[in-house]
Amino acid sequence: MxxxxxxxxxxxxxxxxxxxxxxxxxxxxxxxxxxxxxxxxxxxxxxxxxxxxxxxxxxxxxxxxxxxxxxxxxxxxxxxxxxxxxxxxxxxxxxxxxxxxxFLSGAITYDVASNDCDSYLASKIVWLDSFITNVDRTYRNTNLLIWNKELWLIDHGAAFYFHHSWDNWEQTAVTPFTMIKDHALISKATELKRVHEEFTARLNDDVLRTIVNLIPDEFLNWEEGPDNDAIREVYFRFLSNRLAHADVFFKAAEDAGKVRI
Structure with a gap:
């Protein structure tokens, strides 16, 4: 990559x-x-x-x-x-x-009530947000835009919420993402099993390491906590462990979808 x-x-x-x-x-x-x-x-x-x-x-x-x-x-x-x-x-x-x-000029905010999203795409987005523990794609605030008749994802700043306390990342990495029940697309995500198989085959440690290594030193250098390489290592290990235990959050999302249908 x-x-x-x-x-x-x-x-x-x-x-x-x-x-x-x-x-x-x-x-x-x-x-x-x-x-x-x-x-x-x-x-x-x-x-x-x-x-x-x-x-x-x-x-x-x-x-x-x-x-x-x-x-x-x-x-x-x-x-x-x-x-x-x-x-x-x-x-x-x-x-x-x-x-x-x-900036996507002319884009409009996706609205669950008035806009459509096919089940395959909805399942991809739900799986992603379960993986990165994104709490901020709800009915109230979808953080989805329609631009050129396609659905675009924005604003992932509320993901990886473990890093605000920094002392429970190992547990968070291997637990279900229960807040997925409030996801804007959960009721449309009926192809999660297909997506789960595709995404777990596509992602791997090499990809995750490459992405994590793109975090610049300017975003690190924290006054509290470990040095920059150690911080990057925690993000990598969080993602690697979460991928290794993906069945856990996949099952939670699948169950939440059945409840909302």
Missing amino acids: NVELRTVTVTQYITPLREGGSLPALAEGCDGFKYVIKFRGAGHGVKALISELLGGLIAKYLGLKVPEIVFIELDERFGQTEADEEIQDLLKFSKGLNLGLH
């Missing part, structure tokens, strides 16, 4: 996107494209950026549609003229490397 992420420098802050609590923003990069920026200075900080990076890259590898993920470089002088003090502080504390997703 060969993955290279581009690094883009922000040239214009366009507008905050106040739908999320972490206050992401729409900005223009030095390449002329627009990006949704996830800031290191917001909410859960760099841990949310790591979740976004790992979750998005795993989704892409499994063939799901995710906007291009890029590293976003933010100059410390950027935003000094911003009138909103909250935004000015956010930009000040986010100098350096951040994360961005290519």
